[in-house]
Amino acid sequence: MTSAACAVENGDGCVYCMLDVHAGARREEFPAGVNVWRSAVGCSIRAPPVEGKANKAIVALVSSVLDVPKSSVIIVSGQTSSVKRVCITGIDKDALVKTLDSLL
Structure with a gap:
């Protein structure tokens, strides 16, 4: 496991x-897994990539999980x-990695 x-x-x-958003x-x-070539964590959302709907859904999903x-x-x-770069406050790097790894 990566x-x-x-x-x-x-x-x-x-x-x-x-x-790495789908x-x-x-x-x-x-x-939703780890893409080692892009050095990114996978994120799948239902919202279409239209008029910022996908970005809003990403923020909601990430904040909920974390x-x-x-x-x-x-x-x-x-x-x-x-491929998106997200800034997250209220959690440190070690806690974020531990949380993501436990959910993979």
Whole structure:
């Protein structure tokens, strides 16, 4: 099993996590595996990638799984890409990696 550590790094006041997003999926899942080539954690959402619906769904799903407020999850790059860099506050790197690895 591959660890999510390859997709997580410390930032200024937050932890950055790279996501490999699959919009329009049949079911929502986070984490949905680890893509080692992209150094990203998989994230599947039902919402289509139209008018920011997918990005809102990503924020809601990630915040729910990590038990942090939606305001603690910010997509900082990749708004129109399937690979997104997300800034998460309210959790440290070690706790994030441990949580993601336990769910994989």
